[in-house]
Amino acid sequence: MFRKRIFSVAALFALAAGLALTASAQTAVTSGTVFMKKDGKKVPVEGALVEAYGQSNAMTPVKTDKKGFFSFAGLMWGYKYTLVVSGAGIGPEIQPGVSAGTTRMEIEVKEGDGRHYTEAEVRDALEKAKSGTTAEPQNEEEAKKAQAEYEAKKKAYEEAKAKSEANFATAQRLVKEGDAALDANNFDLAIAKYEEGFNSDPEFAGTAPTFLAKKADALRRRGIETYNKGAKADRTVKYEMFATARKDMGDAAENYKKALDMVANAPAKDITPENAKSLTTFSLFQIKELVRIAGLTGQVDPRLPVIAEEFVPKYIASETDVTKKNAALVNLADMYLATGDIEKAIKTYREALTADPNNIDGLVGLGLSLVNSGYASGDKAQLQEGANYLGKFVSSAPDTHRLKKDAEGLLTTLKAEKITPQKIKN
Numbered sequence: 001m002f003r004k005r006i007f008s009v010a011a012l013f014a015l016a017a018g019l020a021l022t023a024s025a026q027t028a029v030t031s032g033t034v035f036m037k038k039d040g041k042k043v044p045v046e047g048a049l050v051e052a053y054g055q056s057n058a059m060t061p062v063k064t065d066k067k068g069f070f071s072f073a074g075l076m077w078g079y080k081y082t083l084v085v086s087g088a089g090i091g092p093e094i095q096p097g098v099s100a101g102t103t104r105m106e107i108e109v110k111e112g113d114g115r116h117y118t119e120a121e122v123r124d125a126l127e128k129a130k131s132g133t134t135a136e137p138q139n140e141e142e143a144k145k146a147q148a149e150y151e152a153k154k155k156a157y158e159e160a161k162a163k164s165e166a167n168f169a170t171a172q173r174l175v176k177e178g179d180a181a182l183d184a185n186n187f188d189l190a191i192a193k194y195e196e197g198f199n200s201d202p203e204f205a206g207t208a209p210t211f212l213a214k215k216a217d218a219l220r221r222r223g224i225e226t227y228n229k230g231a232k233a234d235r236t237v238k239y240e241m242f243a244t245a246r247k248d249m250g251d252a253a254e255n256y257k258k259a260l261d262m263v264a265n266a267p268a269k270d271i272t273p274e275n276a277k278s279l280t281t282f283s284l285f286q287i288k289e290l291v292r293i294a295g296l297t298g299q300v301d302p303r304l305p306v307i308a309e310e311f312v313p314k315y316i317a318s319e320t321d322v323t324k325k326n327a328a329l330v331n332l333a334d335m336y337l338a339t340g341d342i343e344k345a346i347k348t349y350r351e352a353l354t355a356d357p358n359n360i361d362g363l364v365g366l367g368l369s370l371v372n373s374g375y376a377s378g379d380k381a382q383l384q385e386g387a388n389y390l391g392k393f394v395s396s397a398p399d400t401h402r403l404k405k406d407a408e409g410l411l412t413t414l415k416a417e418k419i420t421p422q423k424i425k426n
Contacts, residue, residue, distance in 0.1 A: 044068030223248030250301025295334025391421020
């Protein structure tokens with residue numbers, strides 16, 4: 001009675017642009033100035049080379065301008081770097097512990113021979129400073145021990161650097177391949193690519209929740225396509241296709257939830273606030289959409305109501321548009337009605353109508369729910385109240401509304417039982 005074919009709408013994917021897995025999505029601008037003191041005054045140093053070393057990588061160096069200013073656009077948010085300044089006429093200066101995103105820092109250099117440190121020299125100096133072994137070893141045995149420790153740390157650094165670079169390259173490749181498959185509506189391949197990307201580093205919040213959300217989106221779109229095909233299919237396969245679509249929708253909801261949970265618990269160093277917000281906004285919106293689709297089609301995976309109860313209120317709290325907030329409440333009530341949970345449906349429709357007494361979808365939903373409940377329990381008062389809401393709906397809804405004829409037919413049935421719509425008392 002309450003079935004309607006649904007279509008994939010391109011506009012729903014506009015938010016997905018915020019999920020692109022690129023280096024910029026995890027980086028922060030880091031800047032400052034280099035100066036030298038002359039006659040008690042700070043004099044900018046032009047043309048100084050500034051290099052940034054992370055735990056396992058080295059960034060492309062930059063040079064200072066006429067005002068001694070330098071800026072890095074690609075330092076990973078939440079990580080600390082060592083900056084090294086060198087140049088003609090100055091001595092090399094090492095500045096450790098610089099957090100990505102730091103701005104307006106000042107680095108003082110002194111006159112020198114223009115020497116340039118190699119990366120190995122920088123890391124060796126940092127290790128010695130950290131361990132307090134800046135002095136030369138006292139004997140050959142200590143020298144061998146110190147050299148062995150240095151070689152072990154250097155090997156660990158090289159391995160960590162190689163792993164980090166390989167993981168990031170893999171993530172970029174799999175996102176690109178998955179997105180291409182999704183654009184071609186090859187949902188199976190897209191899901192496989194996103195799943196491979198997630199499994200490549202499932203604990204890293206910088207990539208894993210993005211892969212989860214993208215996999216969820218591919219599952220959702222595959223579910224919509226399967227349902228649409230099933231709606232036109234022969235009865236011998238129709239309900240099997242509906243069951244397949246329903247499972248895809250449930251899997252999608254579960255993956256959106258995993259992405260949201262991972263973002264909420266992510267260490268600050270792993271994910272930028274911008275990417276966390278983008279993932280959260282996208283996933284909340286899509287869970288709300290899954291609820292809307294379930295209410296329209298009647299295809300509700302048992303996992304969806306549980307997830308919806310947790311996250312639809314969060315979507316509503318984050319939404320600033322009152323009309324959209326209210327529509328989400330009606331969608332939630334529609335889903336409850338589709339599952340046969342009349343009590344929750346009635347409660348949620350009432351909440352929506354409290355905010356907007358003239359919401360036509362809320363009017364018909366509450367009317368249908370009350371009539372269903374009234375017939376089931378033999379409660380004539382509920383039947384009367386349901387008729388009241390259906391009457392208001394019929395008098396205000398356009399003839400094109402998908403449920404108007406159903407409501408009119410139900411009112412005719414109720415009239416035969418001497419129940420006619422009365423004015424609703426607010």
